[in-house]
Amino acid sequence: MKKLINKTEDVVTExxxxxxxxxxxxxxxxxxxxxxxRADAPVMGKVGVVSGGGSGHEPMHGGFVGMGMxxxxxxxxVFTSPTPDQMEAATKAVDGGAGVLHIVKNYTGDIxxxxxxxxLCQAEGIDVASVVIDDxxxxxxxxxxxxxxxxxxxxxxxxxxxxxxxxxxxxxKVADLCRKVNANGRSMGMALTSCTVPAAGKPTFDxxxxxxxxxxxxHGEPGRERMALKxxxxxxxxxxxxxxxxxxxxxxxxxxAMVNGMGxxxxxxxxxxxxxLEQICQGKGITIARRLVxxxxxxxxxxxxxxxLVKADGELLELWDAPVHTPGLRWGV
Amino acid sequence: MKKLINKTEDVVTExxxxxxxxxxxxxxxxxxxxxxxRADAPVMGKVGVVSGGGSGHEPMHGGFVGMGMxxxxxxxxVFTSPTPDQMEAATKAVDGGAGVLHIVKNYTGDIxxxxxxxxLCQAEGIDVASVVIDDxxxxxxxxxxxxxxxxxxxxxxxxxxxxxxxxxxxxxKVADLCRKVNANGRSMGMALTSCTVPAAGKPTFDxxxxxxxxxxxxHGEPGRERMALKxxxxxxxxxxxxxxxxxxxxxxxxxxAMVNGMGxxxxxxxxxxxxxLEQICQGKGITIARRLVxxxxxxxxxxxxxxxLVKADGELLELWDAPVHTPGLRWGV
Numbered sequence: 001m002k003k004l005i006n007k008t009e010d011v012v013t014e015x016x017x018x019x020x021x022x023x024x025x026x027x028x029x030x031x032x033x034x035x036x037x038r039a040d041a042p043v044m045g046k047v048g049v050v051s052g053g054g055s056g057h058e059p060m061h062g063g064f065v066g067m068g069m070x071x072x073x074x075x076x077x078v079f080t081s082p083t084p085d086q087m088e089a090a091t092k093a094v095d096g097g098a099g100v101l102h103i104v105k106n107y108t109g110d111i112x113x114x115x116x117x118x119x120l121c122q123a124e125g126i127d128v129a130s131v132v133i134d135d136x137x138x139x140x141x142x143x144x145x146x147x148x149x150x151x152x153x154x155x156x157x158x159x160x161x162x163x164x165x166x167x168x169x170x171x172x173k174v175a176d177l178c179r180k181v182n183a184n185g186r187s188m189g190m191a192l193t194s195c196t197v198p199a200a201g202k203p204t205f206d207x208x209x210x211x212x213x214x215x216x217x218x219h220g221e222p223g224r225e226r227m228a229l230k231x232x233x234x235x236x237x238x239x240x241x242x243x244x245x246x247x248x249x250x251x252x253x254x255x256x257a258m259v260n261g262m263g264x265x266x267x268x269x270x271x272x273x274x275x276x277l278e279q280i281c282q283g284k285g286i287t288i289a290r291r292l293v294x295x296x297x298x299x300x301x302x303x304x305x306x307x308x309l310v311k312a313d314g315e316l317l318e319l320w321d322a323p324v325h326t327p328g329l330r331w332g333v
Numbered sequence: 334m335k336k337l338i339n340k341t342e343d344v345v346t347e348x349x350x351x352x353x354x355x356x357x358x359x360x361x362x363x364x365x366x367x368x369x370x371r372a373d374a375p376v377m378g379k380v381g382v383v384s385g386g387g388s389g390h391e392p393m394h395g396g397f398v399g400m401g402m403x404x405x406x407x408x409x410x411v412f413t414s415p416t417p418d419q420m421e422a423a424t425k426a427v428d429g430g431a432g433v434l435h436i437v438k439n440y441t442g443d444i445x446x447x448x449x450x451x452x453l454c455q456a457e458g459i460d461v462a463s464v465v466i467d468d469x470x471x472x473x474x475x476x477x478x479x480x481x482x483x484x485x486x487x488x489x490x491x492x493x494x495x496x497x498x499x500x501x502x503x504x505x506k507v508a509d510l511c512r513k514v515n516a517n518g519r520s521m522g523m524a525l526t527s528c529t530v531p532a533a534g535k536p537t538f539d540x541x542x543x544x545x546x547x548x549x550x551x552h553g554e555p556g557r558e559r560m561a562l563k564x565x566x567x568x569x570x571x572x573x574x575x576x577x578x579x580x581x582x583x584x585x586x587x588x589x590a591m592v593n594g595m596g597x598x599x600x601x602x603x604x605x606x607x608x609x610l611e612q613i614c615q616g617k618g619i620t621i622a623r624r625l626v627x628x629x630x631x632x633x634x635x636x637x638x639x640x641x642l643v644k645a646d647g648e649l650l651e652l653w654d655a656p657v658h659t660p661g662l663r664w665g666v
Contacts, residue, residue: 003525192336192337
């Protein structure tokens with residue numbers, strides 16, 4: 001295992017310490033239980049937006065804490081759900097009296113623990129709403145999931161809900177917004193290589209030198225098909241077809257697109273993938289009105305990419321364009 | 334070779350097409366010869382800032398074109414110097430009557446071709462100044478370089494010189510600023526794995542499963558020492574020691590720091606590296622006043638990191654903080 005780490009059991013806390021040192025103007029990091037909150041939390045009168053999940057997907061979620069996006073993030077161990085006490089502490093830390101939204105990716109452990117934390121907080125008088133993201137079109141059930149997995153749409157939902165909360169939407173409205181983003185978002189991923197969880201010390205799965213996995217999950221869960229490596233044009237066409245026909249996205253739609261790197265794929269390839277996606281969308285009359293190209297929801301050092309499309313009306317585009325200031329996403333400020 | 338590409342000979346142009354499609358509000362891309370210019374070029378009365386080099390280091394340089402940073406970038410083939418006609422065309426495209434600065438990384442081919450382009454432009458009445466960046470403390474001469482290689486300080490020089498140009502510093506003053514950043518900047522890199530140039534189809538160098546290369550160049554050029562993999566704390570200490578003693582950086586200095594990923598290293602590790610660097614600097618009374626943590630000057634999918642420190646007075650910090658709006662770096666707007 002080749003990693004820039006010290007002891008495997010310290011990876012998450014030492015990386016969080018780096019985030020705290022690098023971004024003290026934006027975030028505060030608490031330990032035991034671990035969570036990251038925006039430096040000015042709680043913002044009184046504003047809905048708090050909280051997410052979390054296993055570590056190893058950085059910048060998601062800790063890198064999205066700050067003005068206009070998340071109020072707090074709960075990082076679990078690598079590829080392991082955070083515990084209810086993390087979510088409870090984070091929720092209390094960001095409650096500004098207007099309630100707190102939990103944005104939960106659809107993994108069994110995440111769902112169960114966020115539910116438990118929500119109940120604990122509600123028992124103490126904090127209004128909590130939860131929305132589950134399940135946007136991955138690849139497979140119906142998966143290794144850690146009943147139903148579809150939650151993947152790239154989570155990033156866009158965090159940005160858009162954060163913007164809604166900044167505009168002082170109430171809890172019901174921020175939760176509805178999150179459901180709207182999820183209902184309009186679809187994703188699919190693929191991998192060229194596996195990744196290695198530090199505590200495991202060996203690759204999560206084996207894959208041949210001439211093979212790729214289409215429909216991979218962000219923890220290396222099996223996808224739709226193991227097949228021979230193909231040119232980018234064919235790979236993107238397969239993924240885009242699966243995504244576009246699922247919603248379906250239609251001629252005349254505006255979308256926010258994300259071409260996401262899994263962690264080990266260089267930017268020169270991600271822009272090449274974006275070029276293919278742009279051509280496919282243009283051919284179908286789908287306008288990419290906004291986009292992200294880069295590493296946003298990763299799987300450690302896995303090589304591969306995922307594509308997310310969210311059909312966006314004027315409200316979603318306006319909230320997308322609103323200022324955001326986090327370690328991982330910043331504009332307008 | 335596992336890459337998200339089509340034909341190897343089309344990687345650079347297809348990736349540039351992706352940049353053009355994704356960032357039409359910021360940049361225009363020209364082909365044959367290939368160069369990227371800011372969308373509003375030329376900016377009349379402003380010094381144009383141009384850089385370039387081989388592709389495969391993205392986001393450098395094309396991702397740094399835009400307001401407050403570069404006016405143009407010339408991408409060569411992967412790990413291959415751009416040709417004089419690219420630099421000549423880019424220089425002409427961004428000349429707003431106040432002259433053009435060429436920021437050149439110290440590689441023999443880059444130097445020679447930028448010199449030729451400068452002469453061609455000067456013959457047509459464009460005032461051109463050139464500054465060479467040679468900040469890599471690892472080795473004195475290298476595979477493609479006489480003297481020290483130009484690496485991470487280039488990114489910081491592009492940001493700071495771009496800000497100076499926006500403030501309408503004249504050509505002499507922007508060139509002096511670039512020399513000041515280079516004189517105060519030092520870098521060193523290391524690799525855990527090699528990378529594969531698409532046209533070559535096989536790894537640039539071999540490295541054992543338990544080995545790392547300290548002092549690596551951004552094209553996989555040999556560094557100071559091949560040694561057994563060590564904990565991050567020891568790796569960062571070795572690199573920081575080499576950098577800090579070289580300038581030397583001293584108790585009381587303010588620095589801009591960059592912890593850069595080589596392309597295949599996940600962010601969770603880069604923040605862990607940053608945490609080690611922060612502790613070392615604190616221990617020596619060096620204040621990291623500003624920082625970047627992420628992939629800024631990469632070597633395709635190489636796993637590894639580089640550290641750059643630039644000693645920064647009030648002028649450099651003020652220019653660092655000035656607004657920038659490029660595909661790869663954005664704040665204040």
